Amino acid sequence: MRLLERADGFQRRHRWVGLPLAVLYKFYDDQAAYLAALLAYYGFLSLFPLLLILVAVLSTFLSGDPALRQRVLDSALREFPVIGDQLEKNIHSFHGSGAALAVGIAGTVYGSLGVAQAAQYALNKIWAVPRHARPDPFRSRLKGLLFLLVLALGLCAFTLLSVAGSQTFLFGARLRGGAWIAAAVGSVFLNTLLLILSYRLLTHRTLPPRQLLGVALGAAFAWQGLQWVGTYYVSHVLRGATATYGMFGIVLGLLAWLYTGALIFLLAAEAGAVRVMRLWPRSLLTPFTDRVHLSPADRRAYRSYAATEVFKGFQKIQVHFDTPPHAHPDPPPHAHPDPPPDAEPRGGEPSG
Incomplete structure (x- = not known):
């Protein structure tokens, strides 16, 4: 037990250990792995409709230049390194009259709102927004439309970066490694901006x-790394795998890619919530036993979880903590560099 107490005191005194540990504990408390699976599921259902819309738009505005249309489409599908080539062979544009095209696009947009709804649910849960304070079904879908618009603009920007990065000449100047580096830096910057906009x-x-900014920048680097790893995996490991696994391999690759991206998205949100809501340092044994003295950050976290489930503005919840049964002694006083426990969520009000 002395060893555990020393480890607990060490992680509370050192931010570089205590903060990541608090993020992992909150990730576990929020069941964020299941929230990531929800995002991956709705992302899977929404991806093909969104790509259909992209192909329809390209077919309309670049109908006079099939070569440029195919080049832009290829650049857009490079954002999906594991399954981009297979998507290119299986995605085709809408066909039919103007009215049928409009109905088809409207239907696919509505179906794509599922990923926006899932992201809203996950982020509101992570940031301890009470249920009564969340948008109603109509306003949440309007937010979802804005989110899809942000994603569409982001995809267009990434496509332009990809096209520019693949150019050998630009404005008469010969580009080599510098263009690739500039495109990578631009992608990280755009990812950071998109993450901050999405969270807000x-x-x-x-x-x-x-x-x-810090957590979004870290997530942007992680996402860029995921893109590079996926490209390397396709180039060196999955050669010929399409002929072996066919559509089953496409589905598995797409789900794995979406789930990993959802984990990055939610982990960054969890890190931001822990920092802003001051939910660290946590007690080392909190997730494993009741025989533990809760730190002020533990109490703030558990109060926020209760406040998240308030359904009505006039519904009040008070959280009281009894003395833990047979709790181990507290670590030494110098191992508690916790901030003062003010601004804790009380009743149905979120902190901040």
């Missing part, structure tokens, strides 16, 4: 952009 748009709570 989909979370029904005011989020400070400065405190989101």
